[in-house]
Amino acid sequence: MSKVTVVGAGNxxxxxxxxxxxxxxxxxxxxxxxxxxxxxxxxxxxxxxxxVDYYSTKVTGTGDYKATKGSDIVVxxxxxxxxxxxxxxxLISTNAKIVVSVxxxxxxxxxxxxxxxxxxxxxxxxxxxxxxxxxxxxRVIGMAGILDTxxxxxxxxxxxSVSPKDIQAVLMGGHGDTMVPLPRFxxxxxxxxxxxxxxxxxxxxxxxxxxxxxxxxxxxxxxxxYAPGAAAAQMVESIIKDDGRIFPCSVWLQGEYGLKNMFxxxxxxxxxxxxxxxxxxxxxxxxxxxxxxxxxxxxxxxKSFKKMKLV
Numbered sequence: 001m002s003k004v005t006v007v008g009a010g011n012x013x014x015x016x017x018x019x020x021x022x023x024x025x026x027x028x029x030x031x032x033x034x035x036x037x038x039x040x041x042x043x044x045x046x047x048x049x050x051x052v053d054y055y056s057t058k059v060t061g062t063g064d065y066k067a068t069k070g071s072d073i074v075v076x077x078x079x080x081x082x083x084x085x086x087x088x089x090x091l092i093s094t095n096a097k098i099v100v101s102v103x104x105x106x107x108x109x110x111x112x113x114x115x116x117x118x119x120x121x122x123x124x125x126x127x128x129x130x131x132x133x134x135x136x137x138x139r140v141i142g143m144a145g146i147l148d149t150x151x152x153x154x155x156x157x158x159x160x161s162v163s164p165k166d167i168q169a170v171l172m173g174g175h176g177d178t179m180v181p182l183p184r185f186x187x188x189x190x191x192x193x194x195x196x197x198x199x200x201x202x203x204x205x206x207x208x209x210x211x212x213x214x215x216x217x218x219x220x221x222x223x224x225x226y227a228p229g230a231a232a233a234q235m236v237e238s239i240i241k242d243d244g245r246i247f248p249c250s251v252w253l254q255g256e257y258g259l260k261n262m263f264x265x266x267x268x269x270x271x272x273x274x275x276x277x278x279x280x281x282x283x284x285x286x287x288x289x290x291x292x293x294x295x296x297x298x299x300x301x302x303k304s305f306k307k308m309k310l311v
Contacts (some may be wrong), residue, residue: 001206002026005071005110005266007035008078009061012220014042015229016075016236017059021046021275022056023233025095036063040175046102073239075232076129078102081223091120092304099125100310102221103132114239114274117142118232120223121296122175125251125303126263130252137252140249143311145177145248145265146231151212152181155205157208160196162188169193170281171209171248172265173294179265180290184218185281233268240274251275257283259295262302 004020011030017031031046033039037192043061049058050308060067068074079095099119106113115133117126117140126142133140135162149171157164166189173180183202186193193202208215216224253259256278257266267279283291 001072002073002273003028003030003237004073004075004245005030005032005068005113006075006077006107007032007106008119009035009039009042010077010081011225012081012228013075013077014046015044016077016118016232018046018049018218019230019233020236021050021055021057021059022053023237024057025237026057026072029057030068031059031061032060032065033067034063034199036061052190056065065105065109068106068188071110072108073112073116074106074110074113075118075236076102076125077115077118077229077232081123083106084217084221088306092124092301093308094122095119095125096128096305096308096310098299099128100132103129107133107135108259113139116232116235117250118228120175121301123265124301126250127302128254128305128311129265136274137254138273139267140252141235141270141274142175142263142265143228143232143235144179144250145171146234147228148175148179148181148209148212148265149248149303150227150231152186152205152209155208156186156188156193156197159201159205160188164180172266173291174283174298175250176213176297177210178290178294178297179210180287180294181209182281182287184273184284184287208232238270239272239274239284244269244271246270246279249275251278253278254279257288257291257311259291262293262295262298264298 039061153167171187267275
């Protein structure tokens with residue numbers, strides 16, 4: 001028996017619940033929101049989709065944390081989305097209070113839950129959740145790199161006219177403009193991407209990936225939801241199945257890559273305990289420099305969070 005709670009019934013949270021239901025790998029998905037009728041409506045709509053798309057996962061909506069009791073995994077998407085002109089860092093004041101409150105409320109009913117954080121600014125919200133929860137660090141994971149690599153791979157697939165299924169990539173660093181795509185670790189059906197595309201074209205794709213979220217905000221007036229929701233659901237699936245898959249995720253570092261006491265995106269192996277293993281790549285000088293720069297930016301935002309004295 002497995003149970004997943006998704007906190008936040010907005011576009012991202014509702015997508016997580018819907019994608020998870022379609023995967024049909026858990027018994028129950030609880031969609032929780034402060035607007036309980038909103039959560040109930042979206043959950044009911046997804047449950048009514050089950051006979052059409054042929055899945056058995058029960059989806060229920062609620063505004064009551066008691067309904068989340070016994071959750072194995074909790075996905076936190078709650079918070080305000082970005083608007084045009086806003087950076088992820090602009091969200092910290094509002095979203096930090098929400099994430100801390102949600103984390104503490106969840107733990108009253110699910111003391112062994114694994115937390116997947118989607119709220120922005122992602123790396124700092126993961127830090128906030130860990131401090132609020134006081135649990136083992138391997139149980140708190142930020143969803144960033146899966147989404148960022150998905151965008152990177154999608155852009156490459158378009159440029160090369162190949163299937164995105166055949167593209168594998170690694171991306172590190174903070175979730176934002178300082179992220180670190182790694183072309184050296186990018187392949188298309190095992191072929192190094194640098195053999196298939198010019199350096200100029202590849203650099204343009206890397207630059208577009210870094211601004212990927214902002215591009216969508218400009219187009220729609222709000223943050224994306226299909227790809228972020230699917231990315232979080234993929235993390236849940238890997239943890240539930242304990243299949244040993246490796247993804248770029250934001251995790252608590254304790255000396256890896258020369259970084260300590262912070263969340264940052266690195267390759268990790270997921271499993272039933274959450275983070276099973278942190279993979280340490282042999283980065284070259286330029287890659288190390290970019291990662292350090294990204295870490296410094298995240299550190300500055302963490303300082304802003306600490307000043308709030310929420311935990």
